[in-house]
Amino acid sequence: MSDRVTISQVAEEAGVSAMTVSNVLNGRPGASEETRRRVLDAAERLGYQPNLSARNLKAGRTGLIGVMTLDLTGQYGLEIVRGIADELASDEREMLISATYQEAVRELERTQFLARGLVDGVLMVAPALEDATLEALRRKNLPCVVIDPRRTDASLPRVTVDNYGGTRQAAEHLLELGHTRIAYIKGIADLESSELRYKGFHDALRLAGVDLDERLVAESDFTYTQGFRITSALIAEHRPTALMAGGDLIALGAVDAARACGLRVPDDLSVVGFDDLPQAAQTFPALTTVRQPLHDMGKLGTRMLLSLIDGRPLLMENMQMPTDLIVRGTTAPPADALPAAGEEDECATPSHGDDQ
Amino acid sequence: MSDRVTISQVAEEAGVSAMTVSNVLNGRPGASEETRRRVLDAAERLGYQPNLSARNLKAGRTGLIGVMTLDLTGQYGLEIVRGIADELASDEREMLISATYQEAVRELERTQFLARGLVDGVLMVAPALEDATLEALRRKNLPCVVIDPRRTDASLPRVTVDNYGGTRQAAEHLLELGHTRIAYIKGIADLESSELRYKGFHDALRLAGVDLDERLVAESDFTYTQGFRITSALIAEHRPTALMAGGDLIALGAVDAARACGLRVPDDLSVVGFDDLPQAAQTFPALTTVRQPLHDMGKLGTRMLLSLIDGRPLLMENMQMPTDLIVRGTTAPPADALPAAGEEDECATPSHGDDQ
């Protein structure tokens, strides 16, 4: 068990009362220079540091922020968490991370735990946000901000991103390059963001008068593995000249699938991702993708939460952040003459372990 | 501010004393069925949940574990953190993550903060562990376990990994394939693990009677970017047939560099990484690498810490975990006839943003 030095021990050591020690240590006026020195001395000697549980109990606040995240597996949530950490670092606050492992039940349970006075507020990253969880938050009147919610119908302050605009811009980029046979691999279907991204792509094509071939559209679970498999199948069956993915991992799988099929990227197949994860810049050729300002989303959400906690008004309940198309090395005009479809249709299968 | 329901409110609502409420809710005997029901009812109605600061103050423990990690950027530390989270999930404990951003000062500061009764113990992942920090831990008598320390001279219980054996086995694999011109890119020089890894490589070659060409050895900062740059240079100048890296990111950069130089992996250049990060399996060809059981290291460290906290004896102060060579797609025998060194020595530079 951790040893504790209490304020009264310091008081005794310094030959003053506990109150005086408290005053001195908290920089409050009203202590002679002489006393002050004696107290600081004693505190230093004993290695005293105020116990936080006691202080929290007294103050009714803890200086801790709870962060609920799907899991700690993916770079996606992680980049947001980094933003949160960076913003908090300048604010004398600590971050308590709870992983929900995609389970709504666990999300509720963890929220209730945090709401027991452990944290002053909660940031939820891409939460399931079931009604029971919302109710629990409301009951406790616990400040909460949602970053990238799966649904936007919950009436909580939130940070979202311009999913629609992102894919639309990306699709326009491909259209300008001259592509018309553009495949699209969606992310997980029941996320609102997945639908919005697809819609942006869809609208861009329609507005350009390009027919959308339904056979070039597929769904996935956001993983590299599925990106690889689905792309292999698409190439073998329908030979798109470009492919857009609802997430970077899918896109990275697509690039490798193309390569495994003997196609060159971007010459034979252009690929565009979504997210701009660190990995996107760290491949060759580097991935053209739609950048979500994940780090800034974390920072902004944190600032909003801190406002709520301090009782300051929120400028906006729903902050939508812009997306940016980052053109790197995986997009180019379609090759005028496609290589004759030869025997290389037998796509290799990547020998990889687990997903994500 | 978060609304609070206290035990006395529940007591009043149920028409009993606070003590009875406490007894009922903590499952202690000594309450009539009738009373019990009334209490549970009232608690439910009011949404009562015991305040944690109060309970912690009383109990002298918090149920929280502090995790000090370099940063939240890399998959490396993250995999360990995941292991910690998974182990903790089954143990009614919460995890408080503090990022130190590689700064020893901040590491000390964060440690002191946590030691103020906020956590029952600390897990340090790859910490700088300066003397001041050690001293702070010792003074507070705060249970602490170190995972993958940069130096092993600190007298704290720790979880390490067989760095030496890992690279040695990997080097032997390359030697068996017939390679003799093997390059090596070290990780950050002042980590003990970097030295051990290099030593394993070095010894394997010496034991096999293979001359080590010093010009094929370089240092890096563990990043993809440096892996790419250094490999490009090595290929242009010295044409190794195989390359070992002190970390997977370096290796991934090396693979892409080879590709950018027009070499095929593994035909023209075999590459072996170290770590087995998730990305290693998610490329094509998938990376042959030395697997560190990062997840298990997190789990084991956590179990050790929980033992310390509960006052149970530790089986061993220093647990060394094994490494495993995972042979995937980036290693093969050297091509008998190397392609004539042509003009493709102009290696392309990857267009990527930031490091790591």
Add this chain to the structure above:
DNA sequence: CTGTTAGCGCATTCAG
């Protein structure tokens, strides 16, 4: 300038 009193919310001790 410094000390005393009291209470944050809970749970342990001991009476009733």
Add this chain to the structure above:
DNA sequence: CTGAATGCGCTAACAG
């Protein structure tokens, strides 16, 4: 079976 007193460590309000 239940309740009243007590203290965990700290600090706000007041008194000296």
